[in-house]
Amino acid sequence: MATRTWDPWITTPVSADVLRGALDLEHTEHGVLPHRLPAWARAQAGEGQLAMAEAEPSGVRLVVRTAATAVELDTRRTKRVYxxxxxxxxxxxxxxxxxRLAGTATVPGGNTLTxxxxSGNAETQAGPAGTVAFAGLPGGMKDVEIWxxxxxxxxxxxxxGNAPFEPVPDRGRPVWLHHGSSISQGSNAEGPTATWPALAARSRGLELINLGFGGSALLDPFTARTLRDTPADLISLKIGINLVNADLMRLRAFTPAVHGFLDTIREGHPGTPLLVVSPLYCPIHEDTPGPGAFDTxxxxxxxxxxxxxxxPAERAGGKLTLNVVRDELARxxxxxxxxDPNLHYLDGRELYGAADFAELPLPDQLHPDPATHRRIAERFAGAIPAVRSR
Incomplete structure (x- = not known):
C-alpha cells in the first residue's frame, strides 16, 4: 500500500450513508463489496456472467463532505483477463x-479473474489489496466523490483523510434509474465518469443508479422487481442487444416478456416517466440473429x-435481430x-446510427469507443423527458 505522509489520519467506515449507486453492501472479511442487485435477486440469478457484471460498480461512488486535502481508499480489485x-x-x-473531475488513479495488486x-472456463487468483491516493485537494469544506x-x-x-468526513445531505436531485447491457455498464469507456450514463446524468443534474449489466439485460423478472422497488424519478430501459446475441428467445416469447417487464415496473412506479430505448446500430446483428461469439x-x-x-433466414421462424426488436418495441x-402517457420510446439509432458507425466504428464490432460514449451521452441527455427536482 502507499506510504502515508500526512498526520493525523481519520478513518471513516464505508457504509450505505456515504455510498451512492449501490443497492446492497456485502460484508466481507476485510470490508464491503458493493452490489448493484439486492441479495435476494442475486440468489435467483444462478449465472456467472451476471454475478460478475452486477458486482462491478458502474455508477457507484463514495460521496462525502470534508475539508481534507488528502484522501486515501484501500481496495481489493478483481481484474478480468481474457x-x-x-x-x-x-x-x-x-x-x-x-x-468537477479533479484526479484519476488506478490501484495495484488485487485478484485476477482469468x-x-x-471454453468459458474461469479461474481466480488471489492478490493483495492496494491503495488509491489523492493529494493536493483544495482547502475548505467541499463535496468529494470517488467514482x-x-x-x-x-x-x-x-x-x-486528513480531516473528518461526513455524509452529504440529499441534494434533492431527481434519481435516474437505468437498465441496459454492457454498453450501459460502460464497456470501452475511459473511466467511471466517462460512461455514457454517467456523462448524461451529470449533464442533466441527475442522481444515477446504473443497472447496466454486461451480457445480462435479458428481461429477467428479478431485475424488473428490483427496478419496481427502487425509488426513482426517471426510469430508462435499453432492451435488445443481449437478447439477440444470447439467442435467448424467439419473438413469440419476447413480446409477452417485454409486457411483463413493464407491468412489473409499473406496479411500483405507476406514473414515473419511463423511456424504452431500442438497440444502437450494430451491423453484425442488424439482420443476422445470434448467438454472438468471439471472433476466433x-x-x-x-x-x-x-x-x-x-x-438471417431464421427470422421467419421468429429469431430476433436488432431490426425485429426495434419494430416490436416501437409497436x-x-x-x-x-x-400510459408517461411511457416513451426512443429508437437507439438516434443515439448511434449507421452514419455514426461510418465515422466512429465499433472497435470490437459490438461496443462503442470513448468518443462514441460522449456522443451517445449528449444525444440521450437531449432526448429524455423533463424531470422535476424533488
Missing part, C-alpha cells in the same frame, strides 16, 4: 471535487472482436402509451 486477448486497461478511480473465451471502476469488482476496505481469427491475431453466427410502446 486468454489470447490484449490486456484490459486497469480500472480507473475518478475523483470529483464539487462536481477467462478462457473458447469506483465500472469494469472491476471492487472490495472497499478503508476510507481515510481476431483472437489469434491478438484482438478481441465479436461476430454473429445465426442465419409495444405505441400500444401501451394509449393508456
Amino acid at each position: 486468454l489470447g486477448a490484449p490486456a484490459r486497461p486497469d480500472g480507473r478511480y475518478d475523483l470529483l471535487v464539487d462536481g 477467462i478462457d473465451p473458447a 469506483l471502476p465500472h469494469n472491476e469488482m471492487t472490495e472497499l476496505i478503508a476510507l481515510r 481469427e481476431a483472437l489469434r491475431a491478438g484482438r478481441l472482436s465479436f461476430r454473429a453466427t445465426g442465419d 409495444i410502446v405505441r400500444q401501451r402509451a394509449t393508456v
Whole structure:
C-alpha cells in the first residue's frame, strides 16, 4: 500500500450513508463489496456472467463532505483477463471535487479473474489489496466523490483523510434509474465518469443508479422487481442487444416478456416517466440473429472482436435481430402509451446510427469507443423527458 505522509489520519467506515449507486453492501472479511442487485435477486440469478457484471460498480461512488486535502481508499480489485486477448486497461478511480473531475488513479495488486473465451472456463487468483491516493485537494469544506471502476469488482476496505468526513445531505436531485447491457455498464469507456450514463446524468443534474449489466439485460423478472422497488424519478430501459446475441428467445416469447417487464415496473412506479430505448446500430446483428461469439481469427491475431453466427433466414421462424426488436418495441410502446402517457420510446439509432458507425466504428464490432460514449451521452441527455427536482 502507499506510504502515508500526512498526520493525523481519520478513518471513516464505508457504509450505505456515504455510498451512492449501490443497492446492497456485502460484508466481507476485510470490508464491503458493493452490489448493484439486492441479495435476494442475486440468489435467483444462478449465472456467472451476471454475478460478475452486477458486482462491478458502474455508477457507484463514495460521496462525502470534508475539508481534507488528502484522501486515501484501500481496495481489493478483481481484474478480468481474457486468454489470447490484449490486456484490459486497469480500472480507473475518478475523483470529483464539487462536481468537477479533479484526479484519476488506478490501484495495484488485487485478484485476477482469468477467462478462457473458447471454453468459458474461469479461474481466480488471489492478490493483495492496494491503495488509491489523492493529494493536493483544495482547502475548505467541499463535496468529494470517488467514482469506483465500472469494469472491476471492487472490495472497499478503508476510507481515510486528513480531516473528518461526513455524509452529504440529499441534494434533492431527481434519481435516474437505468437498465441496459454492457454498453450501459460502460464497456470501452475511459473511466467511471466517462460512461455514457454517467456523462448524461451529470449533464442533466441527475442522481444515477446504473443497472447496466454486461451480457445480462435479458428481461429477467428479478431485475424488473428490483427496478419496481427502487425509488426513482426517471426510469430508462435499453432492451435488445443481449437478447439477440444470447439467442435467448424467439419473438413469440419476447413480446409477452417485454409486457411483463413493464407491468412489473409499473406496479411500483405507476406514473414515473419511463423511456424504452431500442438497440444502437450494430451491423453484425442488424439482420443476422445470434448467438454472438468471439471472433476466433481476431483472437489469434491478438484482438478481441465479436461476430454473429445465426442465419438471417431464421427470422421467419421468429429469431430476433436488432431490426425485429426495434419494430416490436416501437409497436409495444405505441400500444401501451394509449393508456400510459408517461411511457416513451426512443429508437437507439438516434443515439448511434449507421452514419455514426461510418465515422466512429465499433472497435470490437459490438461496443462503442470513448468518443462514441460522449456522443451517445449528449444525444440521450437531449432526448429524455423533463424531470422535476424533488
